[in-house]
Amino acid sequence: MMKKLRSLTLCQRGGAAAEMALILPLAVMLLFTTLEGAHYFYTQHQVVKGVRDGARWGARQDFANINCQNGTASAVPVAIRDSIRNLTRTGQLTGGEARVLGWEDADITVTITCPTDATSQTGIYDSTNRAPQINVAANVDYVSLFGGVGIINDTANLRAAQQATVMGI
Numbered sequence: 001m002m003k004k005l006r007s008l009t010l011c012q013r014g015g016a017a018a019e020m021a022l023i024l025p026l027a028v029m030l031l032f033t034t035l036e037g038a039h040y041f042y043t044q045h046q047v048v049k050g051v052r053d054g055a056r057w058g059a060r061q062d063f064a065n066i067n068c069q070n071g072t073a074s075a076v077p078v079a080i081r082d083s084i085r086n087l088t089r090t091g092q093l094t095g096g097e098a099r100v101l102g103w104e105d106a107d108i109t110v111t112i113t114c115p116t117d118a119t120s121q122t123g124i125y126d127s128t129n130r131a132p133q134i135n136v137a138a139n140v141d142y143v144s145l146f147g148g149v150g151i152i153n154d155t156a157n158l159r160a161a162q163q164a165t166v167m168g169i
Contacts, residue, residue: 032146039145044158046099051108051136051160054088058110058134059164066166068114068132076134081110088136100158101143111135113163137161 058066058080067074076084083093085105090096098104113133142156 036145040142040156043100043142044160047103047138047140047158048160048162050088050091050099050103051138051162053091054084054108054110054136055134055162055164057087057093058084058136059166060169061134061166063132063166063168066112066132066134066168068112073112073114073132076110076112084108084110084134084136088138100140103138103140107138107140109135109137112166132166133163134166135161135163 061080065074065077065080082105085108086095087093088108089098089103089105091099111134113135115131115133138158138160140158142158144156
């Protein structure tokens with residue numbers, strides 16, 4: 001009996017298979033977690049990039065459309081707002097396929113603010129018309145690459161905001 005027990009403990013057949021069975025779940029989990037994390041950061045970058053592009057384009061609009069007459073912000077004209085939303089979401093003024101899966105125009109807000117500090121009255125801005133600032137913000141639901149694999153659920157959001165001073169170019 002002792003001889004059989006000793007031969008059983010010294011036998012190495014199947015050792016590699018047992019080690020593989022122990023390591024494989026961890027390796028697969030590490031792989032999917034890495035891919036999901038990389039996808040999350042990539043889509044977050046796309047949202048930030050889109051918001052930045054939209055604010056930059058909005059800042060190039062004419063003062064007749066975006067201004068701070070008597071300290072009050074004008075409303076964003078519908079055509080300009082729609083163009084900013086298209087550019088932000090798709091990278092094109094005319095629209096197209098969204099940069100991020102599930103990103104819709106309703107996820108983007110475009111507003112104008114009129115700052116009240118003294119620096120907004122310098123340069124090309126006189127004392128009556130302050131420097132208008134265009135604000136573009138997005139709040140997009142994150143669509144998981146692998147359905148979250150139990151790590152990221154459907155409540156994750158991608159958020160970004162950008163502000164740019166209108167130059168009237």
